[in-house]
Amino acid sequence: MYSYFDNAATTPVDKDVLKAMLPYFTSSFGNPSSLYSISLESKKAIDNSRNKISQFLNASKDEIIFTSGGTESDNLALRGSISKQKNHIITSSIEHPAVLSTCKDLEKSGYFVTYLKVDSEGFIDLNQLENSITEKTALVSIMHANNEIGTIEPIEEIGPICRKNNILFHTDAVQSFGKIPIDVKKMNIDLLSASSHKIYGPKGIGLLYVRKGVMLNPIITGGGQEFGIRSGTENVPGIVGFGKAVELASKNMNKENKKLLSLRNRLISFFMKIPHTRLNGPMKKRLPNNINVCFDGVEGEALVMLLDNERIFASTGSACSTRNLNPSHVLKAIGLKPEDSHGSLRLSLGNSNTTKDIEKLEKTLPIIVEKLRRMNPLYEK
Numbered sequence: 001m002y003s004y005f006d007n008a009a010t011t012p013v014d015k016d017v018l019k020a021m022l023p024y025f026t027s028s029f030g031n032p033s034s035l036y037s038i039s040l041e042s043k044k045a046i047d048n049s050r051n052k053i054s055q056f057l058n059a060s061k062d063e064i065i066f067t068s069g070g071t072e073s074d075n076l077a078l079r080g081s082i083s084k085q086k087n088h089i090i091t092s093s094i095e096h097p098a099v100l101s102t103c104k105d106l107e108k109s110g111y112f113v114t115y116l117k118v119d120s121e122g123f124i125d126l127n128q129l130e131n132s133i134t135e136k137t138a139l140v141s142i143m144h145a146n147n148e149i150g151t152i153e154p155i156e157e158i159g160p161i162c163r164k165n166n167i168l169f170h171t172d173a174v175q176s177f178g179k180i181p182i183d184v185k186k187m188n189i190d191l192l193s194a195s196s197h198k199i200y201g202p203k204g205i206g207l208l209y210v211r212k213g214v215m216l217n218p219i220i221t222g223g224g225q226e227f228g229i230r231s232g233t234e235n236v237p238g239i240v241g242f243g244k245a246v247e248l249a250s251k252n253m254n255k256e257n258k259k260l261l262s263l264r265n266r267l268i269s270f271f272m273k274i275p276h277t278r279l280n281g282p283m284k285k286r287l288p289n290n291i292n293v294c295f296d297g298v299e300g301e302a303l304v305m306l307l308d309n310e311r312i313f314a315s316t317g318s319a320c321s322t323r324n325l326n327p328s329h330v331l332k333a334i335g336l337k338p339e340d341s342h343g344s345l346r347l348s349l350g351n352s353n354t355t356k357d358i359e360k361l362e363k364t365l366p367i368i369v370e371k372l373r374r375m376n377p378l379y380e381k
């Protein structure tokens with residue numbers, strides 16, 4: 001058996017999700033755009049999922065656009081809302097690469113981007129945000145919760161600032177969707193990205209919430225599916241699975257969060273007793289499943305490999321950038337020195353984690369940290 005602590009990277013598909021999807025690969029395989037009865041089954045299944053998901057966000061059915069995942073949703077929000085007249089985006093320096101690389105690419109095409117700094121816990125400064133707005137600003141894109149350090153940004157306060165200034169507000173909610181409550185109306189959100197594979201749904205399916213009245217330029221053109229905003233034959237099994245995953249998340253969120261918070265807090269207290277250890281990100285306003293710690297004198301990659309030998313799976317930095325040995329841009333933005341951020345370990349808990357997993361980690365990790373510190377000639381006790 002293994003202990004999986006990398007649920008922010010991806011989650012296994014829930015067995016009820018898989019069961020709901022299976023008929024749409026075989027018997028109910030029709031193209032939802034066709035007119036005969038098996039196609040109508042596919043169309044109905046999409047409608048049903050769209051309905052469930054829209055209710056979960058307090059949105060309307062026609063405000064949910066299915067995409068291939070969080071990355072595409074972020075691209076559509078950013079690329080679809082910028083124009084020659086409104087050519088400026090405000091974002092933060094700790095966004096996921098799906099936002100940051102898109103911004104860099106837009107800059108190459110002559111658009112302008114302001115990257116807001118964050119404080120030592122990863123929070124943006126609302127005054128700095130307000131002062132960065134110009135008459136050319138099209139969009140503010142600030143993530144709901146950070147994928148590396150779990151910081152939950154004050155998005156309820158960002159929405160009204162954007163509304164007041166007639167600017168669109170996009171939030172990348174890939175890590176928070178299905179984990180903490182989101183109400184797009186109450187939070188004054190215009191655009192929101194979410195992804196299915198982070199909440200026990202299949203990979204390759206996500207959504208962009210687009211508030212009624214917001215005009216987006218499509219980035220994928222073709223047959224006009226998804227209200228003309230995202231063409232391409234719909235991923236029917238994926239959409240069905242995503243809908244089922246949302247249904248389960250909605251049912252289990254409160255109970256699940258209580259469990260995750262208690263396991264998370266127990267682990268954080270345990271880690272903080274290991275000398276020369278630092279918690280990255282805040283204690284309050286933090287995702288209930290996220291832990292990010294640095295152990296002085298320890299290489300994150302070595303730590304992850306030695307944990308792997310014990311069948312404990314965790315990550316250093318975020319999964320999307322772990323193959324790149326540059327220090328994490330998030331840890332750098334909260335003020336860590338490169339040598340410190342190399343020693344970071346991210347644990348993201350999920351519904352498979354039990355007290356047994358935690359006990360195993362508590363037994364194993366201090367031994368590995370001690371071993372790596374002994375091997376490091378530069379580490380001073």
Ligand SMILES: Cc1ncc(COP(=O)(O)O)c(C=O)c1O
Nearest residue numbers: 069070071096098147174175195
């Ligand atoms: C905050 C955030 N945004 C976007 C993405 C990309 O989502 P996807 O893997 O569905 O493309 C991720 C994935 O880790 C993420 O954590």
